[in-house]
Amino acid sequence: MVVRKNIVITGASSGLGEGMARKFAALGRNLALCARRRDRLDALAAELTDRYPGIRVVVRGLDVTDHDRVFTVFDEFRSELGTLDRVIVNAGLGKGQPVGTGYFTANRQTVETNLVAGLAQCEAAVSIFREQNAGHLVVVSSFSAVRGMPRNMTAYAASKAGIATLADGIRADLLTTPIAVTTVLPGYIESEMTRRSSGRTPLLASAEAGARALVKAIEREPARAYVPSWPWTPLSVLVKVLPTSWLRRIA
Template identity: 50%
Template sequence: MTDRNTILITGASAGLGEGMARRWAAQGKDLALCARRLERLQELRAELLAANPSITVAVRELDVADGDAVERVFGELDAELGGIDRFVLNAGLGKGASIGTGKAHANRETAMVNVVGTLNQAEAAMELMHSRGEGHLVFISSVSSLRGMPKAQNTYGATKAFVSSLAQGLHAELDSSGSRIKVTDILPGYIRTDINRSVKTSLMTEFDEGVDALVKTIDAEPTRALVPAKPWKAIGPLLTLLPEKVSRRFV
């Protein structure tokens, strides 16, 4: 495991992104935080610096669906912090509705952020890491990527399948070439955040426990991991093997 001291997180104004920022700040890591809500990022920056005065925290407003903006902002933050060691592609949307029910705008917005936005981030991050031949790229996918999801989660699950496939393909490319750039595909289960506020399941993990597991797993730099390991390490493979009527009980 390589020690990563400068970490960029997108979608850092709330939820898992904010939680990860707090954990890594407490570890003394320098942070680059991006989100669409700049005011909230500025508030978070002030809180993190007050609690951890030895670190550096840079913030930028960013819509990841804007490829030109992603390239510019990632480059600015990389220069400002003297090189980013780890990029955590966390920005995402969970909006959605059943296909054909008149709410295509929600599905399109989710697809733009989760698919095009993730690709934009990967392109910009990889270009920077290729220039120095090392780094760690983290894709935040979901257990929803493991099998087609019904109703409001249909488009969301499909976009996360894209995220995982992109991560896995990039890992295969870099690993076969002996690159020192590491790629990690993280599949969080249900963690109590705003994106899961309407989900009712006995498999929900409380926020702090989920964030702790997420940070610990990312720091270990695995190729792929379901988080938290309990219960998803056991349940995850079953989602792809069990008959649909059985598997849908877990999601």
């Protein structure tokens, strides 16, 4: 197994990004962390370097919808660490309302953040990997990408399906190179986003268990992984064939 020493994580100030940062730090990896909330990144970096003095943690404030700055920040991370061995495209947004109900702005922001800004991150990462002739691109999609979802999930699911398809295309393009591409599709994992659902989220994994499962899957570097594997891998097969009327009841 290839050890990816220098790891970029976007959206690292909370949720899955913060959880993955903690797990990778425990494995002795150097981290390049970015998110909009710089104060939280600084506190996390101080905590991790105190706990694991053998690692380096560098941080940048970054709104991934500022596309030019995405490229600048990734280049700065590479300059500071020497190489970028893995980039985890994790930053995302979960806002949304049923289409046609007057919330275009929220749905647009979700698609722009999860898909268009995701593309910017992939472009910046893969450009560096091509120069290095090495690297591992990880795209954090969602179980909701398996199929179009109703109500508040419609735009979110579409954006996550889009970024998953983008990763598939990048993987095909880089198939004969030393650059690996992994798509992870998390099920319901405790985070700020799920906490806003007021406890109505089914099959919810704890933040600790979710981060552990994510890092374990990423380290294997598969083409695609549902996380946690149980129950989301078998559920992915079921959801694809459910009648739309049933999907509407359970989603």
